[in-house]
Amino acid sequence: MSQPSAPPASSDVVIVGGGVVGAAISCWLKAFLGFPGSVTVIERDPSYARASTALSAAGLRRQFSTPVSIALSRYGAEVLRAAPTLFAIDDEPGPDLNFREDGYLMLAASPSQEAAIRANHAVQTAAGAETLLLTPDEIAARWPHLRTHDLTLGAFGPRGEGWFDNMGFLTAVSRRARAAGARFVTDEASGFEMQGGRVAAVTLASGARIACGSAVVAAGPRSGDAAAWAGLALPVGPRKRTIFVFDCATPPDPATRPPMMIDPSGVFCRPEGRFFLAGAPPVEDPEVALDDFDPRHEEFEEIVWPALAERSEVFEAIRLQRFWAGHYEWNAFDRNGVVGPHPDVANLVFATGFSGHGLQHAAGVGRGVAEWLLHGGYRSLDLAPLSWARLLENRPLVETEII
Numbered sequence: 001m002s003q004p005s006a007p008p009a010s011s012d013v014v015i016v017g018g019g020v021v022g023a024a025i026s027c028w029l030k031a032f033l034g035f036p037g038s039v040t041v042i043e044r045d046p047s048y049a050r051a052s053t054a055l056s057a058a059g060l061r062r063q064f065s066t067p068v069s070i071a072l073s074r075y076g077a078e079v080l081r082a083a084p085t086l087f088a089i090d091d092e093p094g095p096d097l098n099f100r101e102d103g104y105l106m107l108a109a110s111p112s113q114e115a116a117i118r119a120n121h122a123v124q125t126a127a128g129a130e131t132l133l134l135t136p137d138e139i140a141a142r143w144p145h146l147r148t149h150d151l152t153l154g155a156f157g158p159r160g161e162g163w164f165d166n167m168g169f170l171t172a173v174s175r176r177a178r179a180a181g182a183r184f185v186t187d188e189a190s191g192f193e194m195q196g197g198r199v200a201a202v203t204l205a206s207g208a209r210i211a212c213g214s215a216v217v218a219a220g221p222r223s224g225d226a227a228a229w230a231g232l233a234l235p236v237g238p239r240k241r242t243i244f245v246f247d248c249a250t251p252p253d254p255a256t257r258p259p260m261m262i263d264p265s266g267v268f269c270r271p272e273g274r275f276f277l278a279g280a281p282p283v284e285d286p287e288v289a290l291d292d293f294d295p296r297h298e299e300f301e302e303i304v305w306p307a308l309a310e311r312s313e314v315f316e317a318i319r320l321q322r323f324w325a326g327h328y329e330w331n332a333f334d335r336n337g338v339v340g341p342h343p344d345v346a347n348l349v350f351a352t353g354f355s356g357h358g359l360q361h362a363a364g365v366g367r368g369v370a371e372w373l374l375h376g377g378y379r380s381l382d383l384a385p386l387s388w389a390r391l392l393e394n395r396p397l398v399e400t401e402i403i
């Protein structure tokens, strides 16, 4: 996808990882904020065949429980809508990233789930996100084929959330970054040369080294390994998630097709063209090997299909079309992003650990990290809640999930 070039001897900023997060940082730095220095992105596999970005469900929701996540999603939605202008290169318009603002529908079937929905709704409303609380009757009126007998409440975002073209977004930010002068190098970063408590250079598997002013870790599920090169313990590693794509023998009327639906069982499902895309939180969730991409096929038969068939007659007769497994870059501390410099290694900046919501937040994180590299602080959205401080001070920033 990128047109790789040879590694330079030095670069003001070296970004390890050219997935959506690393590419967005390079794009905001060079294309949007006018960073005058050199920016180099190191990517070990420019096919992105196993990158989380490529294997994602590509949803964007405002239904989070922390103001910083809600604000990041709001900015992500703005960027997706503005893509044809924002990612234009010379006279060529940027792509339509097919942002389907059809909403998320979160369903509660227990007092604790209902309490979580109501508490999140209060935070979302205060943060300006329009989330509607729906009674079971209101849910049945909007989506008549959904069975609502067990439900107590639902939450639905009619605007500003939905799903989009994940690889289109990655292509758009990397093309725009390259057009503005960012350099993409195909190689594997293999270590940091440390000098006086700073990263002096990034070493590459090819044997080359790139002296740097600052280094950025945006290596997705491999970020924990990269942090260790600087002697830092970052609890980010790969957790497997399997996605299933199916079609229905009797598809629902498009007018009453559910949006991105999160069932009380934890199973999610959303339309994908004439198909549906679905998945479930795994029963057991160990860290897996970096090369373990074997789909957990049994999740379809045992969890996904039974839950969906229970929820709607349209999901009773379905045919599995394809499935794949990808890795979340899982932050075992609190399942939230780690963004910004480490206090002990001031020129080493992190942007990782998003644990299932990094694609939708990549634009805001890209902008924030670029601001930090340019100005030494955040200028638009304060990303301090995602800093290392909370890990070092044992203050988890946990999103209240409904399930």
Ligand SMILES: Cc1cc2nc3c(=O)[nH]c(=O)nc-3n(C[C@H](O)[C@H](O)[C@H](O)COP(=O)(O)OP(=O)(O)OC[C@H]3O[C@@H](n4cnc5c(N)ncnc54)[C@H](O)[C@@H]3O)c2cc1C
Binding pocket: 016, 017, 018, 019, 020, 021, 022, 042, 043, 044, 045, 048, 050, 051, 052, 053, 054, 055, 056, 057, 058, 059, 060, 187, 188, 189, 190, 218, 219, 220, 221, 222, 226, 241, 242, 243, 325, 326, 327, 328, 329, 351, 352, 354, 355, 356, 357, 358, 359, 360, 361
């Ligand atoms: C099944 C699944 C469903 C998901 N659903 C959603 C969703 O609905 N919404 C959402 O917002 N997010 C979702 N996510 C999460 C989202 O996809 C990720 O948070 C996001 O893509 C992370 O982007 P990244 O650039 O950090 O990581 P990646 O896309 O993994 O990119 C990291 C890149 O770094 C490269 N790299 C790693 N180490 C090195 C090295 N040493 N040297 C050079 N290159 C290196 C890798 O090759 C890779 O290309 C999902 C993820 C999965 C797996």
